[in-house]
Amino acid sequence: MRADTPGAEAPDLAEIRKCVHCGICLPQCPTYRVLGEEMDSPRGRIYLMRAAAEGRMGLTETFQRHIDLCLGCRACETACPSGVMFGSLLEATRAQLRRAGPPPSQRLLRAFVFSVFPWPGRLGAALGVFKLYKRSGLRRLVRASGLLRGLPGLAAMEALLDDVPAATPMPDVIRARGQSIGRVGLLTGCVQRHLYANVNHDTARLLSLAGYEVVIPSGQGCCGALELHAGRTDAHEARARALAAAFPADLDFIVTNAAGCGSAMKEYGRRISGLAPFAARVRDVTEVLAGAALPLGPLDLTVAYHDACHLAHGQRLREEPRQLLGRIPGLRLVELGDSDLCCGSAGVYNLLEPGMARALLERKLTRIAETGARVVAAANPGCLLQIARGCRERGLDVAIVHPVELLARAADAYQG
Numbered sequence: 001m002r003a004d005t006p007g008a009e010a011p012d013l014a015e016i017r018k019c020v021h022c023g024i025c026l027p028q029c030p031t032y033r034v035l036g037e038e039m040d041s042p043r044g045r046i047y048l049m050r051a052a053a054e055g056r057m058g059l060t061e062t063f064q065r066h067i068d069l070c071l072g073c074r075a076c077e078t079a080c081p082s083g084v085m086f087g088s089l090l091e092a093t094r095a096q097l098r099r100a101g102p103p104p105s106q107r108l109l110r111a112f113v114f115s116v117f118p119w120p121g122r123l124g125a126a127l128g129v130f131k132l133y134k135r136s137g138l139r140r141l142v143r144a145s146g147l148l149r150g151l152p153g154l155a156a157m158e159a160l161l162d163d164v165p166a167a168t169p170m171p172d173v174i175r176a177r178g179q180s181i182g183r184v185g186l187l188t189g190c191v192q193r194h195l196y197a198n199v200n201h202d203t204a205r206l207l208s209l210a211g212y213e214v215v216i217p218s219g220q221g222c223c224g225a226l227e228l229h230a231g232r233t234d235a236h237e238a239r240a241r242a243l244a245a246a247f248p249a250d251l252d253f254i255v256t257n258a259a260g261c262g263s264a265m266k267e268y269g270r271r272i273s274g275l276a277p278f279a280a281r282v283r284d285v286t287e288v289l290a291g292a293a294l295p296l297g298p299l300d301l302t303v304a305y306h307d308a309c310h311l312a313h314g315q316r317l318r319e320e321p322r323q324l325l326g327r328i329p330g331l332r333l334v335e336l337g338d339s340d341l342c343c344g345s346a347g348v349y350n351l352l353e354p355g356m357a358r359a360l361l362e363r364k365l366t367r368i369a370e371t372g373a374r375v376v377a378a379a380n381p382g383c384l385l386q387i388a389r390g391c392r393e394r395g396l397d398v399a400i401v402h403p404v405e406l407l408a409r410a411a412d413a414y415q416g
């Protein structure tokens, strides 16, 4: 027994009771698809939450295991006809479980993840160490020795990283090209600014081409999404408040190109007093660009689009990225089977639950191989890392890119 009572962070019983046990969500749930276990489905997890909330069970290790295995992908929310907000139930449940602490086998890894990942400076330093590890030849030795075999979380982290690009700082402001239609802020993110700085540069350039002045506050930190999904609600709130304060109050939108960050930021107002006006101005880059004119030249490419969970399920944005890619002359967009089934990345889930993450990645790779596409587009850095890792390991000759990278290349190809 880890803890006896649900406590102050307990999920909302009225929300739990909205579940009518119809089971429509089950086939959409990645963990149910892999395991076929009721308690690893949304309905089963809600049943457990209800039993705990009504005092019929404690927060046992079994309870925790079924909750830990949940990806927080929110595919069940999309499927649910009763409108159960599973994401917020999960956040409250994880906050409850946090009081009892993580399972002993995950303590060190979680401590490392949460003391490094949400801190852009520390993350940059850790990635610098990784760069040395790779360039010195140590990586080859470690891999050959099988040293990481007993450390699945560390092995997953090591396998995810291929290379760390050189840092390319961004200016504080980028002026609008042509007639200005507004002024927006750009979130640079944590993983994004270090591993996909090119995506941030492409995002800013496209927004400028579309007619926006782009403000990029250099002091901005992490959005707190990782902490929210882990039940670290105090840390999440502190980060949200600091992030909102870093952006000028008169911006039309705060633009993100990381689905997980955007989803968390759009919901700041639901759980943090005073942040509703900031949250209302948050937009994914594809939402902003879909409504703008962009000069796009031809790209002779066949592209499959993967729906990042926190874009499709968290923000309900499916059409905008497809519409944008469809505007590129010559680009053939092909259907990816199960495109909105999680790839197993889910924030740091692939480090904490590498077995389930791997099973989901294998399914995603099989669907990708079926398309014959040489390019897969996905609008979240976690998906980019996870799918790229899978393609490398399976030997698939497929480039994994953010949609803005394709749009920026098409803008370069524009002849006027």
Ligand code: SF4
Residues within 6 Å of the ligand: 028, 029, 030, 031, 032, 040, 041, 042, 045, 069, 070, 071, 072, 073, 074, 075, 076, 077, 086
């Ligand atoms: S959030 Fe995803 S993994 Fe969790 S219960 Fe819902 S569909 Fe399943």
Ligand code: SF4
Residues within 6 Å of the ligand: 018, 019, 020, 021, 022, 023, 024, 025, 026, 042, 043, 046, 076, 079, 080, 081, 082, 083, 084
């Ligand atoms: S679809 Fe909704 S109401 Fe039906 S079992 Fe799933 S969570 Fe409950």
